[in-house]
Amino acid sequence: MSFILDIFRFDQATDEEPHRDQVECHIPPTMTVLDALESVKAETDGSITFRRSCRSAICGSCAMNINGTTGLACKTRVDSVLRSDNTVAVDPMPNFQPMKDLVVHMDPFWDKYTRLKPYLQPADKDSDHALERRVSPEDMHKLVAVANCVMCATCYALCPVVSVDPAFAGPAAIAYAYRFIEDVRDSKRKERAAQISEDYLWLCAHCYACSYCPKHVDPQDDIIAVKRATIEEGLIDHPGPRHALVIAKTIKATGMLHETEVIQGTVGRFNIKGLIKVAPFGLRLAMAGKIPPMFLKPVPKVNEIKMIFDTLEAPVLA
Amino acid sequence: MIKHDIVVVGGGLAGMRAAVEAAERGADVAIVSKMHPVRSHSGAAQGGINAALGNEAEDTPEAHAYDCVKGSDYLGDQDAIEAMAEDAPRQIIWLEHRGCIFSRMADGRIAQRPFGGASFPRTCYSADVTGLVILHTLWEQLERFGVKVYEEFFATSLCVEDGIGTGLTAYNMRTGELELVSAKATIFATGGAGRAYAKTTNGYASTGDGMAICYRAGIPLMDMEFVQFHPTSLKENGVLLSEAARGEGAYLLNKDGERFMFKYAPNKGELASRDVVARAEMTEINEGRGENGCVFLDLRHLGKEKILERLPQIRELALDATGKDAVDTPIPILPGMHYWMGGIATDKDGATNIPGVYAAGECACVSVHGANRLGGNSLLETIVFGHRSATHAANYIKSVGDVRPAEKTYKAERDRLDGILARTGGERHPQTRKALNTAMSDHAFIFRDDKDLAAGETALRQVREMAQKMTTMDKSKTFNTDLVGLLETEFLVDISMPVMMGARNRTESRGAQARTDYPDRDDVNWMKHTLMHFQGPTTDPKPDYSRGVTVTKFQPEVRTY
Numbered sequence: 001m002s003f004i005l006d007i008f009r010f011d012q013a014t015d016e017e018p019h020r021d022q023v024e025c026h027i028p029p030t031m032t033v034l035d036a037l038e039s040v041k042a043e044t045d046g047s048i049t050f051r052r053s054c055r056s057a058i059c060g061s062c063a064m065n066i067n068g069t070t071g072l073a074c075k076t077r078v079d080s081v082l083r084s085d086n087t088v089a090v091d092p093m094p095n096f097q098p099m100k101d102l103v104v105h106m107d108p109f110w111d112k113y114t115r116l117k118p119y120l121q122p123a124d125k126d127s128d129h130a131l132e133r134r135v136s137p138e139d140m141h142k143l144v145a146v147a148n149c150v151m152c153a154t155c156y157a158l159c160p161v162v163s164v165d166p167a168f169a170g171p172a173a174i175a176y177a178y179r180f181i182e183d184v185r186d187s188k189r190k191e192r193a194a195q196i197s198e199d200y201l202w203l204c205a206h207c208y209a210c211s212y213c214p215k216h217v218d219p220q221d222d223i224i225a226v227k228r229a230t231i232e233e234g235l236i237d238h239p240g241p242r243h244a245l246v247i248a249k250t251i252k253a254t255g256m257l258h259e260t261e262v263i264q265g266t267v268g269r270f271n272i273k274g275l276i277k278v279a280p281f282g283l284r285l286a287m288a289g290k291i292p293p294m295f296l297k298p299v300p301k302v303n304e305i306k307m308i309f310d311t312l313e314a315p316v317l318a
Numbered sequence: 319m320i321k322h323d324i325v326v327v328g329g330g331l332a333g334m335r336a337a338v339e340a341a342e343r344g345a346d347v348a349i350v351s352k353m354h355p356v357r358s359h360s361g362a363a364q365g366g367i368n369a370a371l372g373n374e375a376e377d378t379p380e381a382h383a384y385d386c387v388k389g390s391d392y393l394g395d396q397d398a399i400e401a402m403a404e405d406a407p408r409q410i411i412w413l414e415h416r417g418c419i420f421s422r423m424a425d426g427r428i429a430q431r432p433f434g435g436a437s438f439p440r441t442c443y444s445a446d447v448t449g450l451v452i453l454h455t456l457w458e459q460l461e462r463f464g465v466k467v468y469e470e471f472f473a474t475s476l477c478v479e480d481g482i483g484t485g486l487t488a489y490n491m492r493t494g495e496l497e498l499v500s501a502k503a504t505i506f507a508t509g510g511a512g513r514a515y516a517k518t519t520n521g522y523a524s525t526g527d528g529m530a531i532c533y534r535a536g537i538p539l540m541d542m543e544f545v546q547f548h549p550t551s552l553k554e555n556g557v558l559l560s561e562a563a564r565g566e567g568a569y570l571l572n573k574d575g576e577r578f579m580f581k582y583a584p585n586k587g588e589l590a591s592r593d594v595v596a597r598a599e600m601t602e603i604n605e606g607r608g609e610n611g612c613v614f615l616d617l618r619h620l621g622k623e624k625i626l627e628r629l630p631q632i633r634e635l636a637l638d639a640t641g642k643d644a645v646d647t648p649i650p651i652l653p654g655m656h657y658w659m660g661g662i663a664t665d666k667d668g669a670t671n672i673p674g675v676y677a678a679g680e681c682a683c684v685s686v687h688g689a690n691r692l693g694g695n696s697l698l699e700t701i702v703f704g705h706r707s708a709t710h711a712a713n714y715i716k717s718v719g720d721v722r723p724a725e726k727t728y729k730a731e732r733d734r735l736d737g738i739l740a741r742t743g744g745e746r747h748p749q750t751r752k753a754l755n756t757a758m759s760d761h762a763f764i765f766r767d768d769k770d771l772a773a774g775e776t777a778l779r780q781v782r783e784m785a786q787k788m789t790t791m792d793k794s795k796t797f798n799t800d801l802v803g804l805l806e807t808e809f810l811v812d813i814s815m816p817v818m819m820g821a822r823n824r825t826e827s828r829g830a831q832a833r834t835d836y837p838d839r840d841d842v843n844w845m846k847h848t849l850m851h852f853q854g855p856t857t858d859p860k861p862d863y864s865r866g867v868t869v870t871k872f873q874p875e876v877r878t879y
Binding site: 013 | 353354356357358359361362410412415416417419420421422423424425426427428444445447450451454458459461462492521522555557558631634635638746747748790791792794795796797798799800803
């Protein structure tokens with residue numbers, strides 16, 4: 001029993017264009033894609049290049065595209081991805097510059113962490129504490145999921161927002177911001193929220209691509225929590241939070257999305273320049289006969305919707 | 319040329335702890351590492367880190383030290399062990415202050431769990447990802463202090479000028495250029511060498527780089543025959559299932575469903591020290607009470623909730639590799655090569671016999687683990703001795719003027735690498751690696767005897783001849799992992815003979831060294847360390863037994879669990 005690894009080949013120093021090699025592999029398909037790469041490198045072509053170390057999904061080195069989806073090669077069994085033509089295609093992670101074969105330039109990813117000032121900044125001095133700072137199991141538990149992040153960049157590679165705007169912090173770094181924002185020992189909640197807002201937190205479109213996390217960190221939930229924290233810290237003078245808050249406001253008030261108000265609320269009611277900028281868009285809507293009504297009549301039993309908001313203590317635009 | 323006061327080789331726990339300490343002391347420090355620090359194999363440590371905090375039960379550093387000495391089968395140097403046990407609580411508090419995400423008790427203090435060979439619940443942890451959270455905490459401190467990291471720089475040799483360490487040469491994997499890295503002090507923190515064996519819990523990167531580099535430069539390797547086999551590794555891929563499983567109450571069962579450990583360790587059962595448990599498992603398997611060469615780790619009675627809270631990673635690792643869910647099925651396991659008690663001979667400040675050269679962590683042999691390491695002490699060793707070696711080095715560099723760049727060493731090393739890349743015709747290096755792995759796994763496993771070890775020496779002599787002619791297929795300059803793999807195999811070949819010869823010479827059973835032809839510990843003749851001196855790539859090392867064991871207050875006793 002054998003199968004074919006269809007491998008992306010490229011050397012940044014010598015190649016203008018990548019090419020592909022099809023290499024026969026003779027390991028049982030119950031083994032992993034990383035085992036397959038190791039096998040063909042040892043047996044067939046020593047120049048096949050990839051990063052790897054722990055082969056137990058804890059070092060984060062071997063993230064790559066496997067049949068078009070990013071994942072850890074050491075955690076992906078061949079038989080779980082083998083295509084009907086008996087091949088498995090391996091490619092470098094998208095959203096990164098390839099260096100050689102499956103190895104990419106990771107620096108832009110690490111830079112996103114550096115911008116966070118990713119280290120604990122308590123209000124008091126360490127020397128004020130002879131022993132550990134006390135943290136309740138519940139408070140520590142909030143950090144447990146994100147503590148499992150191995151920084152493999154799978155989420156970053158899968159993120160469509162990163163693909164259109166590389167300045168976006170990306171899911172992994174936002175989750176790491178959450179790690180400090182939610183740490184009761186840290187004193188820089190507001191500064192951290194401000195920094196991550198500046199790094200385009202609000203560009204996240206909540207597509208949930210990052211829920212495909214090999215370590216179940218599920219950064220999509222952390223991103224929502226960080227957005228909430230920025231609102232709680234009053235960092236709402238920005239189209240992102242205004243958009244979220246005005247949507248909540250119109251739904252709470254009417255039971256429906258009131259688009260006219262959402263546009264005004266997002267741009268800013270007194271932001272004349274901004275409103276002029278969106279005016280042609282409004283005109284085009286009007287020409288097409290799609291102008292939303294200026295006033296919305298609340299749905300019946302709108303009080304029940306208000307109750308939901310109040311129960312959830314969901315923030316809305318003041 | 320790259321130049322710093324202190325250069326740390328390796329970006330795992332020991333290396334980063336050293337670098338952070340050097341930075342806090344104001345030294346110009348950098349890390350040279352063959353991978354990004356958070357990729358280091360320290361992150362794969364699962365169960366925890368020992369310190370006599372006394373949070374869960376009355377405990378003292380002295381009790382910790384005693385457990386280590388007993389665990390080491392009285393081969394550990396007791397002054398170093400006492401220093402480690404005494405410093406442990408301070409270092410844990412330091413990590414906590416820097417943000418480490420430790421699991422907590424209801425009152426908010428750091429939780430501690432029982433571990434093998436320990437008198438009290440002494441192991442601080444974060445579920446079963448303790449190594450990872452500490453790794454991240456230290457990496458955060460590198461970011462805080464802006465420590466320069468030469469990432470994906472592969473160290474190839476140590477520079478020694480006029481008997482003093484002056485830095486190293488390192489191969490820049492991204493450009494394919496060899497770099498001269500000058501330093502007044504060089505601290506090796508390159509981890510273990512599990513890849514000498516066919517099956518290991520260690521990652522691909524654990525290739526004994528620092529051990530071999532120092533050994534070649536004239537620093538002896540110490541106690542290399544003491545190789546730890548972890549009692550619970552997966553048969554399929556050798557991956558580790560943490561001792562924390564047994565710490566939390568898991569059973570070891572043979573094929574008849576019997577909890578066999580109490581036959582071998584009447585008091586401690588599954589929580590005897592690792593050498594004892596590993597031998598017991600092999601005995602069960604050899605006497606026909608295993609199944610497909612395995613015994614079983616049984617977590618079922620812990621219940622799903624506890625497994626998911628405290629041991630989620632190992633449950634998933636077992637599920638991925640075997641398809642079996644530990645929540646409702648016992649997992650087949652067997653002893654797997656895990657850890658090197660031996661390594662670069664150092665004193666308790668991490669200093670070697672060459673001024674300006676230090677070693678810390680698994681690559682070093684202080685010795686605090688002696689003939690057998692206790693679970694939870696490897697992470698502790700990295701932190702304590704990373705800290706101590708940087709403290710010593712930061713003082714040392716004040717007394718050293720500018721070091722002379724080792725131009726000659728650099729040129730010789732560059733020619734050597736060019737020569738390797740130019741080789742054609744011979745066998746590729748994976749063949750040599752395979753032959754090495756077979757020799758080590760067949761002849762330097764848990765039970766040993768003279769005949770077997772002699773055959774092992776013969777096999778290794780053949781392997782080292784093969785190693786002189788190894789070739790690469792990749793001749794490129796960009797990220798040449800083929801060349802790196804060859805150099806790693808050279809390292810592994812060099813450090814393997816000290817294991818085999820050390821095991822053969824030591825005519826006793828002590829800790830992880832179990833000689834079927836010498837089944838007893840021999841305190842009259844063997845209360846001494848093994849030192850091995852490099853004599854050349856195709857020559858046997860020179861053994862040296864001049865270094866006795868330092869005994870302070872714990873006299874050797876019969877060791878039972």
